[in-house]
Amino acid sequence: MKRLVLRSLFTALVLAACALSANLASAQNSYVIGYITDLSGPLADSYTPTWEGFELYIKALNDRGGIGGKKIDVVLDDDGLKADRAVAAAKKQVERDNVIGIFGLSLSSTQGPVYVEMRKAGVPVVTTFSGILDALPPAKPFSYSAGVVFEVAGEAIGELIKNIKPNGKVVGMTFDSVGGRAAISHNKRMVESLGYTWDEVIFPVTTSDFTPFAQAAVEKKPDIVVGHYGSGQNLGVIPALRRSGYTGPYVVASYGVTEDTVRQAAQRAGNDQNVYYVTRYSTVYDSNPAVAEVAAAQKKYGTSKPFSSMHLTGWALGRFVESALKACGWPCSREKLDNVIQTLKVDVSGLTGGPIEMSPQDHYGPSYWRLYVWNESAKKMEPKGDWLKKTALKFPVQ
């Protein structure tokens, strides 16, 4: 009899615990979203500031009381730039953390598999900084990007270099990667359509010394050199080009390249004045209220990395999230969030040239690009021309 009572008591306790946890889940009092990026892998240097910018925005938003009194909880996972880790983190966030959407992500190679898995799960994914073709028209379901799609960047850079020189020979440099080849292919076709001639140097991802590659580029007698790669390569290539005798314009395609990297590279190259920078989001040297707001938040909450355009990129994504959740209302489901994002228009004035604007067919929308030049004496970047609006790819993807 005593055993029966104990067994019943135990069963009752288990049932009560289950009921309690179910209640807790349904009574979740905040928006739970996921963020996945590379915080410890080879490109952590580029992706960490983007995360920090996003985190700054969410902190400030929560301090203001959140959205309709509901706070935003961000579940952060590090993919170490590995696709399998990114997929595992996404699944974990969906199944265990019950997130309604996933944001961030790192390199294009990690995005594809996450997009695929999250399509199956019906979870909207919005990437920043790097982006892949899935978001471009005809966009795939649940796959969005508010960052840099390499094909678009390649074309935008091709158009913007007319602000440097109206004609001549452009030499594109990149390392042997999917993103690099995509960018260079569209850059090539755009500059050729504008009357420039084109040549390119593609080097291996692991490179011991950039000098031979720089010399190969210089041998092609360029009028403009464009570098389609990350921070480290710019630090190596710019001085190597100058050592090899090239003194002409060099364009940094901002794929996670911070202003500090450009400063360092220009300094290494002997206080270089002829270094340009093309970015989708503003630089920290831009004087406008939006940049000042991010700078104030950075001062208030602090960041581990020097304040850069990557922080502004992350902040813009934060603003995107706020608009999406506001439009979604409370409670917000994955399906509802996805529906909302499909027609979302977010004002990010000051952080880029125009709004981030999605449509059911185009999950990237118009993007705005600007050319800056490094002013060594003022130690800052200055805009050269206005924002360029890119609405669609001019050339088909090869």
Place this chain on the structure above:
Amino acid sequence: MEFAATVVILTCTYALLAAGIVILYKAGRVVNFAHGELAIVGGYVFYSSGLMAGDESLWLAIAGALAFSIVMGLVIYMTMMRRLVGEPFYVAILVTVGLGIVLKSAILVIWRAERLTIDVGVAPALRLAGGASLSYMDIVSVLLTIAFFAGLYLFFRFTRLGVQFRGTAENALLASQRGVNVNFVLSLSWVIAIMAASLSGVLYGGRAFLSTESVTIGLAGLTAALVGGLDSLRGAVAGAFIVALAQYLTVRLISPVLSEAVPFLLLLVVMSIRPWGLFGTLEEFDRV
């Protein structure tokens, strides 16, 4: 001229790495797969030590890198390699692979995977024909490499310790019976090897950048050592020159994308024709 300068500078970076690998192999029959990691961590330590006093100090940076080489060399030998005496040679290889992973993680944890450059003497010092230039760092790197190899030659040839070192390399048991402090000699081999690796890491950080990916330069050093012969310092220099030349010519004449693969192709060719390397000895190879 530009071509020659680039190949010479690349040769210096690889020769320093290869020399360390050869010294460790000659002294203790260890093929060190963590040499690239040691080089890059040495570069990071150089950078961080220079910043320690708040103001960038070259002397502090050099002292830091030297201290790192000495401490690291002693720690690796005393805590790991010493215990492996008498074990099959592959055990030591596996230990160095593990050591490499730990060092790479240290870059992530201590330096948060930051890409750093060592901007010492980067200003142009010498203008070459065609507008190219050599920096002070480039010139110093060549001079330091020559000094390092000259110092090694004098050390092995004319000092008592150098003779003991050669004796240990020849036959550790016999050397020990003749009163040579083998542990001291082997610790010293690690210290010298890491010193050379750190110097190489510093030079690399001056030409390119330091990051977790940069550890792959260890492969270039290993290839150079294998091509030249694992037990020959002369071979280390020759191997480094061949690897650097092959890389450069591939970039300029074949395809830049293949530049990292060609040295390995070269290695396969050398290994299939002369497995003990160009300057290595057959006896040494047979022992392995």
